[in-house]
Amino acid sequence: MEAASHPAVHPVAVPPHYQGAGPPPVRMKDLAGSPGTLGGLVLRFAQLGFALASLCIMVSIVGFSSVTAFCFLVAAMVFQCIWSLCLGVLDFYALLTKRSLRNSLLVSLFVVGDWVTSTMTFAGACAAAGITVLIDNDLNQCGPNHCNRFEAATAMAFMSWFTTTISFFLSFWLLATCR
Amino acid sequence: MEAASHPAVHPVAVPPHYQGAGPPPVRMKDLAGSPGTLGGLVLRFAQLGFALASLCIMVSIVGFSSVTAFCFLVAAMVFQCIWSLCLGVLDFYALLTKRSLRNSLLVSLFVVGDWVTSTMTFAGACAAAGITVLIDNDLNQCGPNHCNRFEAATAMAFMSWFTTTISFFLSFWLLATCR
Numbered sequence: 065m066e067a068a069s070h071p072a073v074h075p076v077a078v079p080p081h082y083q084g085a086g087p088p089p090v091r092m093k094d095l096a097g098s099p100g101t102l103g104g105l106v107l108r109f110a111q112l113g114f115a116l117a118s119l120c121i122m123v124s125i126v127g128f129s130s131v132t133a134f135c136f137l138v139a140a141m142v143f144q145c146i147w148s149l150c151l152g153v154l155d156f157y158a159l160l161t162k163r164s165l166r167n168s169l170l171v172s173l174f175v176v177g178d179w180v181t182s183t184m185t186f187a188g189a190c191a192a193a194g195i196t197v198l199i200d201n202d203l204n205q206c207g208p209n210h211c212n213r214f215e216a217a218t219a220m221a222f223m224s225w226f227t228t229t230i231s232f233f234l235s236f237w238l239l240a241t242c243r
Numbered sequence: 244m245e246a247a248s249h250p251a252v253h254p255v256a257v258p259p260h261y262q263g264a265g266p267p268p269v270r271m272k273d274l275a276g277s278p279g280t281l282g283g284l285v286l287r288f289a290q291l292g293f294a295l296a297s298l299c300i301m302v303s304i305v306g307f308s309s310v311t312a313f314c315f316l317v318a319a320m321v322f323q324c325i326w327s328l329c330l331g332v333l334d335f336y337a338l339l340t341k342r343s344l345r346n347s348l349l350v351s352l353f354v355v356g357d358w359v360t361s362t363m364t365f366a367g368a369c370a371a372a373g374i375t376v377l378i379d380n381d382l383n384q385c386g387p388n389h390c391n392r393f394e395a396a397t398a399m400a401f402m403s404w405f406t407t408t409i410s411f412f413l414s415f416w417l418l419a420t421c422r
Contacts, residue, residue: 194312194370240419
Protein backbone atom coordinates (compact mmCIF):
# COMPACT_ATOMS: atom_id res chain seq x y z
CA MET A 65 0.00 0.00 0.00
CA GLU A 66 2.76 2.42 0.86
CA ALA A 67 4.75 1.46 -2.19
CA ALA A 68 1.88 2.36 -4.51
CA SER A 69 2.03 5.99 -3.46
CA HIS A 70 5.64 6.38 -4.60
CA PRO A 71 5.66 5.28 -8.23
CA ALA A 72 9.23 4.68 -9.27
CA VAL A 73 9.24 2.42 -12.35
CA HIS A 74 7.43 4.68 -14.83
CA PRO A 75 8.78 8.22 -14.88
CA VAL A 76 5.49 9.63 -16.28
CA ALA A 77 3.64 8.96 -13.04
CA VAL A 78 6.45 10.07 -10.70
CA PRO A 79 5.74 13.40 -8.98
CA PRO A 80 8.77 15.72 -8.85
CA HIS A 81 10.84 15.32 -5.69
CA TYR A 82 10.21 18.00 -3.11
CA GLN A 83 13.29 20.24 -2.80
CA GLY A 84 12.37 22.33 0.26
CA ALA A 85 11.69 26.12 0.07
CA GLY A 86 7.99 26.90 0.40
CA PRO A 87 5.11 24.59 1.27
CA PRO A 88 5.16 21.16 -0.42
CA PRO A 89 2.82 20.78 -3.42
CA VAL A 90 -0.70 19.54 -2.64
CA ARG A 91 -1.18 15.89 -3.63
CA MET A 92 -3.71 13.20 -2.79
CA LYS A 93 -3.20 11.47 0.53
CA ASP A 94 -3.06 7.70 0.98
CA LEU A 95 -6.39 6.28 2.09
CA ALA A 96 -6.66 2.54 2.86
CA GLY A 97 -9.14 1.09 0.37
CA SER A 98 -8.83 3.90 -2.19
CA PRO A 99 -7.98 3.12 -5.85
CA GLY A 100 -4.53 1.64 -6.41
CA THR A 101 -4.08 0.29 -2.86
CA LEU A 102 -4.24 -3.28 -1.55
CA GLY A 103 -7.43 -2.37 0.36
CA GLY A 104 -8.96 -1.12 -2.89
CA LEU A 105 -8.11 -4.39 -4.60
CA VAL A 106 -9.68 -6.42 -1.76
CA LEU A 107 -12.85 -4.26 -1.94
CA ARG A 108 -13.11 -4.79 -5.72
CA PHE A 109 -12.79 -8.55 -5.42
CA ALA A 110 -15.33 -8.61 -2.56
CA GLN A 111 -17.78 -6.70 -4.79
CA LEU A 112 -17.10 -9.07 -7.66
CA GLY A 113 -17.50 -12.15 -5.45
CA PHE A 114 -20.81 -11.06 -3.94
CA ALA A 115 -22.21 -9.94 -7.31
CA LEU A 116 -21.15 -13.20 -8.95
CA ALA A 117 -22.72 -15.24 -6.13
CA SER A 118 -25.98 -13.27 -6.44
CA LEU A 119 -25.96 -13.72 -10.23
CA CYS A 120 -25.32 -17.47 -10.07
CA ILE A 121 -28.00 -18.07 -7.41
CA MET A 122 -30.56 -16.01 -9.35
CA VAL A 123 -30.01 -17.61 -12.77
CA SER A 124 -30.11 -21.08 -11.15
CA ILE A 125 -33.79 -20.50 -10.25
CA VAL A 126 -36.11 -21.77 -12.98
CA GLY A 127 -38.59 -19.09 -14.07
CA PHE A 128 -36.87 -16.08 -12.47
CA SER A 129 -37.26 -14.22 -15.78
CA SER A 130 -41.05 -14.05 -15.42
CA VAL A 131 -40.54 -11.31 -12.77
CA THR A 132 -39.18 -8.00 -14.18
CA ALA A 133 -37.49 -7.07 -10.88
CA PHE A 134 -35.43 -10.28 -10.89
CA CYS A 135 -34.36 -9.63 -14.50
CA PHE A 136 -33.29 -6.13 -13.45
CA LEU A 137 -31.29 -7.61 -10.54
CA VAL A 138 -29.52 -10.00 -12.94
CA ALA A 139 -28.71 -7.10 -15.33
CA ALA A 140 -27.42 -4.98 -12.42
CA MET A 141 -25.27 -7.88 -11.17
CA VAL A 142 -23.75 -8.41 -14.64
CA PHE A 143 -22.93 -4.68 -14.79
CA GLN A 144 -21.50 -4.79 -11.24
CA CYS A 145 -19.32 -7.82 -12.12
CA ILE A 146 -17.89 -6.11 -15.22
CA TRP A 147 -17.19 -2.84 -13.37
CA SER A 148 -15.59 -4.49 -10.32
CA LEU A 149 -13.52 -6.83 -12.48
CA CYS A 150 -12.18 -3.95 -14.61
CA LEU A 151 -11.34 -1.83 -11.57
CA GLY A 152 -9.85 -4.84 -9.76
CA VAL A 153 -7.57 -5.56 -12.72
CA LEU A 154 -6.60 -1.86 -12.83
CA ASP A 155 -5.79 -1.88 -9.08
CA PHE A 156 -3.77 -5.07 -9.51
CA TYR A 157 -1.83 -3.53 -12.41
CA ALA A 158 -1.22 -0.35 -10.37
CA LEU A 159 0.08 -2.41 -7.43
CA LEU A 160 2.30 -4.58 -9.64
CA THR A 161 3.88 -1.70 -11.55
CA LYS A 162 3.85 0.64 -8.52
CA ARG A 163 1.93 3.23 -10.54
CA SER A 164 -0.32 5.73 -8.80
CA LEU A 165 -4.00 5.98 -9.78
CA ARG A 166 -4.39 9.29 -7.93
CA ASN A 167 -5.15 11.87 -10.55
CA SER A 168 -8.34 13.94 -10.61
CA LEU A 169 -9.64 12.67 -13.96
CA LEU A 170 -9.25 8.97 -13.06
CA VAL A 171 -10.69 9.44 -9.56
CA SER A 172 -13.68 11.39 -11.02
CA LEU A 173 -14.31 8.43 -13.32
CA PHE A 174 -14.17 6.02 -10.35
CA VAL A 175 -16.58 8.23 -8.35
CA VAL A 176 -19.18 8.42 -11.16
CA GLY A 177 -18.82 4.72 -12.02
CA ASP A 178 -19.04 3.59 -8.39
CA TRP A 179 -22.09 5.77 -7.79
CA VAL A 180 -23.95 4.53 -10.87
CA THR A 181 -23.04 0.88 -10.18
CA SER A 182 -23.92 1.00 -6.48
CA THR A 183 -27.22 2.77 -7.22
CA MET A 184 -28.17 0.14 -9.83
CA THR A 185 -27.15 -2.73 -7.54
CA PHE A 186 -29.09 -1.23 -4.61
CA ALA A 187 -32.16 -0.66 -6.81
CA GLY A 188 -32.07 -4.27 -8.01
CA ALA A 189 -31.56 -5.61 -4.50
CA CYS A 190 -34.42 -3.52 -3.06
CA ALA A 191 -36.84 -4.47 -5.86
CA ALA A 192 -35.96 -8.17 -5.43
CA ALA A 193 -36.32 -7.84 -1.65
CA GLY A 194 -39.78 -6.25 -2.10
CA ILE A 195 -40.93 -9.14 -4.32
CA THR A 196 -39.40 -11.79 -2.03
CA VAL A 197 -41.13 -10.33 1.04
CA LEU A 198 -44.40 -10.15 -0.96
CA ILE A 199 -44.18 -13.85 -1.90
CA ASP A 200 -42.97 -14.96 1.54
CA ASN A 201 -44.80 -12.81 4.13
CA ASP A 202 -47.77 -11.27 2.31
CA LEU A 203 -48.89 -14.14 0.04
CA ASN A 204 -47.37 -17.09 1.99
CA GLN A 205 -46.49 -18.86 -1.28
CA CYS A 206 -42.94 -19.74 -0.39
CA GLY A 207 -43.05 -23.47 -1.02
CA PRO A 208 -42.96 -23.60 -4.83
CA ASN A 209 -41.17 -20.27 -5.25
CA HIS A 210 -37.66 -21.00 -3.95
CA CYS A 211 -37.79 -18.23 -1.35
CA ASN A 212 -34.51 -19.20 0.29
CA ARG A 213 -32.63 -18.81 -2.95
CA PHE A 214 -34.33 -15.48 -3.73
CA GLU A 215 -33.35 -14.29 -0.24
CA ALA A 216 -29.77 -15.48 -0.66
CA ALA A 217 -29.43 -13.73 -4.05
CA THR A 218 -30.85 -10.52 -2.56
CA ALA A 219 -28.54 -10.69 0.46
CA MET A 220 -25.49 -11.14 -1.79
CA ALA A 221 -26.61 -8.15 -3.89
CA PHE A 222 -26.89 -6.02 -0.72
CA MET A 223 -23.36 -7.08 0.33
CA SER A 224 -22.08 -6.14 -3.12
CA TRP A 225 -23.82 -2.75 -2.84
CA PHE A 226 -22.32 -2.17 0.62
CA THR A 227 -18.74 -2.83 -0.51
CA THR A 228 -19.24 -0.67 -3.64
CA THR A 229 -20.55 2.15 -1.43
CA ILE A 230 -17.35 2.00 0.67
CA SER A 231 -15.29 2.31 -2.56
CA PHE A 232 -17.48 5.23 -3.65
CA PHE A 233 -17.09 7.11 -0.36
CA LEU A 234 -13.30 6.66 -0.37
CA SER A 235 -12.98 7.83 -4.00
CA PHE A 236 -15.30 10.80 -3.44
CA TRP A 237 -13.38 11.85 -0.33
CA LEU A 238 -10.11 11.54 -2.25
CA LEU A 239 -11.52 13.62 -5.12
CA ALA A 240 -12.83 16.36 -2.83
CA THR A 241 -9.64 16.62 -0.74
CA CYS A 242 -7.12 16.51 -3.61
CA ARG A 243 -8.27 19.58 -5.54
CA MET B 244 -27.29 33.43 -0.44
CA GLU B 245 -24.30 35.70 -0.31
CA ALA B 246 -25.51 37.28 2.91
CA ALA B 247 -25.56 33.92 4.69
CA SER B 248 -21.83 33.51 4.28
CA HIS B 249 -21.07 36.71 6.21
CA PRO B 250 -22.92 36.27 9.52
CA ALA B 251 -23.04 39.64 11.21
CA VAL B 252 -25.76 39.58 13.85
CA HIS B 253 -24.37 36.90 16.17
CA PRO B 254 -20.71 37.37 16.99
CA VAL B 255 -20.22 33.70 17.90
CA ALA B 256 -20.62 32.57 14.30
CA VAL B 257 -18.64 35.41 12.72
CA PRO B 258 -15.23 34.35 11.37
CA PRO B 259 -12.40 36.79 12.18
CA HIS B 260 -11.82 39.39 9.45
CA TYR B 261 -8.80 38.67 7.31
CA GLN B 262 -6.09 41.25 7.91
CA GLY B 263 -3.62 40.38 5.14
CA ALA B 264 -0.07 38.99 5.77
CA GLY B 265 0.16 35.26 4.95
CA PRO B 266 -2.40 33.03 3.27
CA PRO B 267 -6.02 33.55 4.39
CA PRO B 268 -7.33 30.94 6.87
CA VAL B 269 -9.05 27.92 5.32
CA ARG B 270 -12.85 28.13 5.63
CA MET B 271 -15.77 26.45 3.94
CA LYS B 272 -16.64 27.86 0.57
CA ASP B 273 -20.09 28.93 -0.51
CA LEU B 274 -21.83 26.25 -2.52
CA ALA B 275 -25.28 26.97 -3.96
CA GLY B 276 -27.66 24.46 -2.36
CA SER B 277 -25.48 23.71 0.67
CA PRO B 278 -26.88 24.04 4.21
CA GLY B 279 -27.81 27.57 5.25
CA THR B 280 -28.24 28.94 1.71
CA LEU B 281 -31.40 29.82 -0.22
CA GLY B 282 -30.67 26.90 -2.62
CA GLY B 283 -30.45 24.57 0.39
CA LEU B 284 -33.82 25.80 1.63
CA VAL B 285 -35.41 25.26 -1.80
CA LEU B 286 -33.96 21.71 -1.95
CA ARG B 287 -35.35 20.90 1.51
CA PHE B 288 -38.83 22.09 0.61
CA ALA B 289 -38.71 20.19 -2.70
CA GLN B 290 -37.81 17.01 -0.76
CA LEU B 291 -40.60 17.69 1.72
CA GLY B 292 -43.15 18.39 -1.06
CA PHE B 293 -42.35 15.23 -3.05
CA ALA B 294 -42.28 13.04 0.07
CA LEU B 295 -45.58 14.48 1.30
CA ALA B 296 -47.18 13.94 -2.13
CA SER B 297 -45.94 10.32 -2.19
CA LEU B 298 -47.21 9.74 1.35
CA CYS B 299 -50.67 11.23 0.66
CA ILE B 300 -51.13 9.27 -2.59
CA MET B 301 -50.05 6.00 -0.94
CA VAL B 302 -52.24 6.26 2.16
CA SER B 303 -55.23 7.23 -0.03
CA ILE B 304 -55.12 3.73 -1.61
CA VAL B 305 -57.36 1.30 0.28
CA GLY B 306 -55.49 -1.87 1.24
CA PHE B 307 -51.94 -0.59 0.64
CA SER B 308 -50.96 -1.97 4.06
CA SER B 309 -51.40 -5.58 2.89
CA VAL B 310 -48.08 -5.22 0.99
CA THR B 311 -45.00 -4.90 3.22
CA ALA B 312 -43.06 -2.90 0.61
CA PHE B 313 -45.76 -0.21 0.49
CA CYS B 314 -45.76 0.01 4.32
CA PHE B 315 -41.98 0.47 4.18
CA LEU B 316 -42.39 3.23 1.59
CA VAL B 317 -44.89 5.02 3.84
CA ALA B 318 -42.52 4.72 6.83
CA ALA B 319 -39.61 6.02 4.72
CA MET B 320 -41.71 8.95 3.47
CA VAL B 321 -42.71 9.88 7.03
CA PHE B 322 -39.03 9.82 8.04
CA GLN B 323 -38.08 11.86 4.94
CA CYS B 324 -40.79 14.46 5.71
CA ILE B 325 -39.60 14.88 9.31
CA TRP B 326 -35.92 15.16 8.30
CA SER B 327 -36.53 17.61 5.43
CA LEU B 328 -38.89 19.74 7.53
CA CYS B 329 -36.37 20.00 10.40
CA LEU B 330 -33.50 20.87 8.05
CA GLY B 331 -35.71 23.30 6.10
CA VAL B 332 -36.65 25.12 9.32
CA LEU B 333 -32.96 25.21 10.31
CA ASP B 334 -32.01 26.66 6.88
CA PHE B 335 -34.80 29.22 7.17
CA TYR B 336 -33.61 30.22 10.65
CA ALA B 337 -30.01 30.47 9.41
CA LEU B 338 -31.08 32.70 6.51
CA LEU B 339 -33.27 34.90 8.74
CA THR B 340 -30.64 35.45 11.43
CA LYS B 341 -27.73 35.42 8.92
CA ARG B 342 -26.03 32.67 10.92
CA SER B 343 -23.66 30.27 9.19
CA LEU B 344 -24.29 26.51 9.38
CA ARG B 345 -20.80 25.72 8.11
CA ASN B 346 -19.04 23.95 10.93
CA SER B 347 -17.66 20.44 10.67
CA LEU B 348 -19.85 18.88 13.35
CA LEU B 349 -23.11 20.24 11.92
CA VAL B 350 -22.15 19.38 8.33
CA SER B 351 -21.14 15.82 9.40
CA LEU B 352 -24.60 15.46 10.94
CA PHE B 353 -26.22 16.65 7.69
CA VAL B 354 -24.09 14.22 5.64
CA VAL B 355 -25.00 11.19 7.79
CA GLY B 356 -28.67 12.20 8.02
CA ASP B 357 -28.98 12.88 4.29
CA TRP B 358 -27.30 9.58 3.42
CA VAL B 359 -29.52 7.52 5.75
CA THR B 360 -32.69 9.33 4.62
CA SER B 361 -31.92 9.13 0.91
CA THR B 362 -30.98 5.43 1.19
CA MET B 363 -34.25 4.64 3.00
CA THR B 364 -36.30 6.66 0.51
CA PHE B 365 -34.56 5.00 -2.45
CA ALA B 366 -35.05 1.53 -0.92
CA GLY B 367 -38.77 2.20 -0.40
CA ALA B 368 -39.19 3.62 -3.91
CA CYS B 369 -37.37 0.67 -5.54
CA ALA B 370 -39.33 -1.93 -3.58
CA ALA B 371 -42.62 -0.20 -4.45
CA ALA B 372 -41.53 0.06 -8.11
CA GLY B 373 -40.73 -3.68 -8.14
CA ILE B 374 -44.20 -4.54 -6.81
CA THR B 375 -45.96 -2.08 -9.14
CA VAL B 376 -44.18 -3.52 -12.20
CA LEU B 377 -45.05 -7.04 -10.98
CA ILE B 378 -48.76 -6.18 -10.70
CA ASP B 379 -48.83 -4.15 -13.92
CA ASN B 380 -46.52 -5.91 -16.43
CA ASP B 381 -45.99 -9.42 -15.07
CA LEU B 382 -49.43 -10.27 -13.68
CA ASN B 383 -51.57 -7.81 -15.73
CA GLN B 384 -53.83 -7.17 -12.72
CA CYS B 385 -53.84 -3.42 -12.93
CA GLY B 386 -57.56 -2.78 -13.03
CA PRO B 387 -58.52 -3.40 -9.40
CA ASN B 388 -55.11 -2.49 -8.01
CA HIS B 389 -54.88 1.29 -8.58
CA CYS B 390 -51.67 1.02 -10.62
CA ASN B 391 -51.65 4.67 -11.62
CA ARG B 392 -51.66 5.80 -8.03
CA PHE B 393 -48.96 3.29 -7.05
CA GLU B 394 -46.85 4.60 -9.95
CA ALA B 395 -47.45 8.22 -8.97
CA ALA B 396 -46.47 7.55 -5.34
CA THR B 397 -43.32 5.74 -6.49
CA ALA B 398 -42.38 8.53 -8.91
CA MET B 399 -42.78 11.15 -6.16
CA ALA B 400 -40.59 9.03 -3.86
CA PHE B 401 -37.89 8.86 -6.57
CA MET B 402 -38.03 12.67 -6.97
CA SER B 403 -37.68 13.08 -3.21
CA TRP B 404 -34.67 10.70 -3.25
CA PHE B 405 -33.07 12.63 -6.13
CA THR B 406 -33.31 16.01 -4.35
CA THR B 407 -32.05 14.48 -1.08
CA THR B 408 -29.08 13.01 -2.97
CA ILE B 409 -28.18 16.48 -4.30
CA SER B 410 -28.23 17.81 -0.70
CA PHE B 411 -26.09 14.86 0.39
CA PHE B 412 -23.47 15.41 -2.35
CA LEU B 413 -23.22 19.14 -1.57
CA SER B 414 -22.86 18.53 2.19
CA PHE B 415 -20.30 15.75 1.67
CA TRP B 416 -18.25 17.92 -0.70
CA LEU B 417 -18.41 20.78 1.83
CA LEU B 418 -17.30 18.46 4.65
CA ALA B 419 -14.39 17.01 2.65
CA THR B 420 -13.12 20.39 1.42
CA CYS B 421 -13.40 22.28 4.71
CA ARG B 422 -11.10 20.16 6.86
